[in-house]
Amino acid sequence: MATTTATLILSSADVTGHNFSMTQTATLTKAASSTGLDEFTGITSRKYPAAQTDTVVVADSIYVDTTVAHKVYIRNTSTGNSDYILVELEGDVIIGRLYPGDWMFIPYAGTLDVQVTTIATNVSIEYGVFSQSTVS
Amino acid sequence: MARTATTTASFSLSSSDLTSSALNISASQQLKKAGSRLGLSQTTGLAIKTTSSASAAVITADPLFRGDGATADKANKVYLRNLSTIDSEYFTVYIDQEEMGRLYAGDFAFFPWKAASGTKETFIVTSAGTVAAGDSWDFDGVTTVSADSNSDNFAAAVNAQFYPNWTTTVSTAAVTFTARQAGAAGVVTSSTSITGDTITDLAGSDLTMAITSAAAGTRSESDIFVKPSVHTEMSIENMLIHE
Numbered sequence: 327m328a329t330t331t332a333t334l335i336l337s338s339a340d341v342t343g344h345n346f347s348m349t350q351t352a353t354l355t356k357a358a359s360s361t362g363l364d365e366f367t368g369i370t371s372r373k374y375p376a377a378q379t380d381t382v383v384v385a386d387s388i389y390v391d392t393t394v395a396h397k398v399y400i401r402n403t404s405t406g407n408s409d410y411i412l413v414e415l416e417g418d419v420i421i422g423r424l425y426p427g428d429w430m431f432i433p434y435a436g437t438l439d440v441q442v443t444t445i446a447t448n449v450s451i452e453y454g455v456f457s458q459s460t461v462s
Numbered sequence: 463m464a465r466t467a468t469t470t471a472s473f474s475l476s477s478s479d480l481t482s483s484a485l486n487i488s489a490s491q492q493l494k495k496a497g498s499r500l501g502l503s504q505t506t507g508l509a510i511k512t513t514s515s516a517s518a519a520v521i522t523a524d525p526l527f528r529g530d531g532a533t534a535d536k537a538n539k540v541y542l543r544n545l546s547t548i549d550s551e552y553f554t555v556y557i558d559q560e561e562m563g564r565l566y567a568g569d570f571a572f573f574p575w576k577a578a579s580g581t582k583e584t585f586i587v588t589s590a591g592t593v594a595a596g597d598s599w600d601f602d603g604v605t606t607v608s609a610d611s612n613s614d615n616f617a618a619a620v621n622a623q624f625y626p627n628w629t630t631t632v633s634t635a636a637v638t639f640t641a642r643q644a645g646a647a648g649v650v651t652s653s654t655s656i657t658g659d660t661i662t663d664l665a666g667s668d669l670t671m672a673i674t675s676a677a678a679g680t681r682s683e684s685d686i687f688v689k690p691s692v693h694t695e696m697s698i699e700n701m702l703i704h705e
Contacts, residue, residue, distance in 0.1 A: 330477035330485070334570055336541065338469035341505050341703065346469075348508065350543055352568045358550040366480050369487065395552075395566050399475070401489050408497035410537075413574065419558040420683065422574030425537050427491040429473055430573040433555060433563025454487075456480075 328362040330354040330456060332397070332431065356458040357395045369454040371403070377444050383453050384440035386416070391436035396457040398440055401429035402449070409446040416441060465503040469493045469703060471539070471572065495705050496537040504532075505703045510545065512697040513690045522689050529682030530579035530644050532704035538577050540686065543570040543699040553698050556687040565688075565698075577704070578684040580644030585656050585676035589613040589620070589635040591668040599671045601639075601659040602627055608669075616669075641679060650676045 332354060337347040354363045370383070384398055402411045402424040410423040413430065416439035424430060434440070434455065442451065472490040493502045513521045532538045544553050546567040555562045555571065565571060587599075593616045598607040602625045608616045613635040621632035627647075628639045641647060649656050654673050663669050690696040 328477055328480040330475065330480050332475045332570075333473070334541075334572055335472040336469065336701075337472075338467055341467040341469045341501070341503065342507055346508070350570050352543075352570055354569075355549070355566065357552070357564065357566060360549055363480070366485070368481075393564075395564060395569065397563075397569075399473075399487070407494070407499060410496070415557075415560055415562065417560065419560045420576045420578070421557060421562070422576045423496065423535065423537060424574050425494065425496060428493075428537065428539075428574060429471075429489040429491060431473060432571045432573050433565050433569060435561045435563040437561060456475075 328364055330362055334431070354397060354456055355395060357393050363395065363397070363456050363458050365457040365459050367455045369452050371450070371452045373448060373450045374444055376447055378449075379443050380414070380441045381443070382439045382441050383451070384434065384455055386436050386439050389434075389436035389455070389457055390460055394436055394458055396434040396436055396455060397431060398434045398453070398455050399429065399431050400424065400442075400451065400453040402426050403452050404448075404450045409444070409449050411449060411451055412443040414441050414443070415439070464500065466500040467503045468501050473572070493539055493703055494537060496535070502537060502539070502703050502705060504705065506701060508699065508701045510697050510699050512695055513693065515694055518689055518693060521693065522687050525685035526688050526698070526700055527575070527686040527702055528643060529577050529684035532575070532577040532702065534577045534579055536577070536705040538575040538702065538704040539572065540575045541570070541572050541701040542688070544568060545697040545699055550691070551696055552691045553688045553696070554691070556689065557685075558683045575686070575702070576684045578682055580680045580682035582641040582644050583647055583650040583677070583679035584638065584640045585650050586636050586638050586674045587620070587659070587671050588637075588674045589617045589669070590672055591670045593669045594664070594667040596664040597667060597669045598662045598664070599659065600662070601625070636674065644679055645681050646679050650678045652676065
């Protein structure tokens with residue numbers, strides 16, 4: 327059993343009226359279990375020479391679906407301010423825009439592809455999936 | 463000068479045994495406005511929503527975040543965390559009526575949010591015919607009684623009311639109603655009809671409150687719903703940081 331730990335730190339001195347700092351740590355486990363997630367795609371790093379439309383970065387067909395605790399990590403590794411990556415689930419279910427430097431970490435049901443669309447050339451992205459196998 | 467704030471979101475992930483070599487991933491970013499160096503400046507604050515023993519349908523009747531709660535197509539960010547400590551308890555996260563995934567006990571999510579707002583239902587009702595003192599019109603649980611026989615004054619009185627689900631403007635005898643929230647609520651049923659209004663012509667005059675135009679709304683494609691796996695008490699921590 328693998329032990330994988332994810333940590334999120336959100337902090338700001340001025341987004342609210344008070345200093346705000348929060349640290350959350352989660353051990354990534356299989357659905358309804360204390361057994362750790364046991365699969366990882368590795369981190370894929372791509373630099374798209376041209377704008378992309380609905381390019382699949384996570385294909386649902388590869389994964390067990392529904393009763394799962396998969397996680398998807400995506401980051402826009404481009405520089406500058408404006409070259410965003412539009413992240414969506416298959417079927418134009420738009421999640422949102424990752425601007426340069428932005429990252430996301432979401433639960434993934436494995437029922438729809440995860441796709442990205444870009445508007446500029448030379449946009450860079452990295453992504454990876456932490457998932458559970460059917461092996462108990 | 464536009465308000466700005468400095469908020470940092472850092473992510474790290476580590477494992478000594480998921481891969482054959484130790485794994486360490488980290489990312490840290492100041493949360494900025496779309497296409498800008500200025501920081502996101504608005505937030506809902508850190509909140510907790512606890513679901514009750516009600517049915518799933520009741521629990522999920524209201525979105526956790528409405529698409530019209532932030533400016534669309536910006537760099538908005540959503541944070542969610544399942545506060546449960548029971549392995550089997552999860553929240554299913556939905557966006558645009560599709561399942562994103564399940565947040566099991568202790569899991570968190572952090573992601574960008576489009577915040578598409580949909581459109582709001584709207585209609586125009588026009589006071590016509592002869593209004594008399596005592597005539598009334600009821601809509602959205604609010605009854606307006608005419609004080610005199612002037613249609614414009616009656617329309618102004620209708621406009622002056624506070625409606626729980628609608629905002630209004632008035633122009634002479636025509637009052638424009640606009641839903642406070644986007645969605646296909648079903649009050650507007652066609653371009654000349656609505657449901658739920660009642661006219662009382664006490665004085666035997668020929669007052670009418672005709673719907674002279676209307677437009678149905680559309681649901682937001684970005685509303686975020688969370689559905690607990692059990693209907694007993696479960697809590698989700700949440701925060702929206704937006705433009």
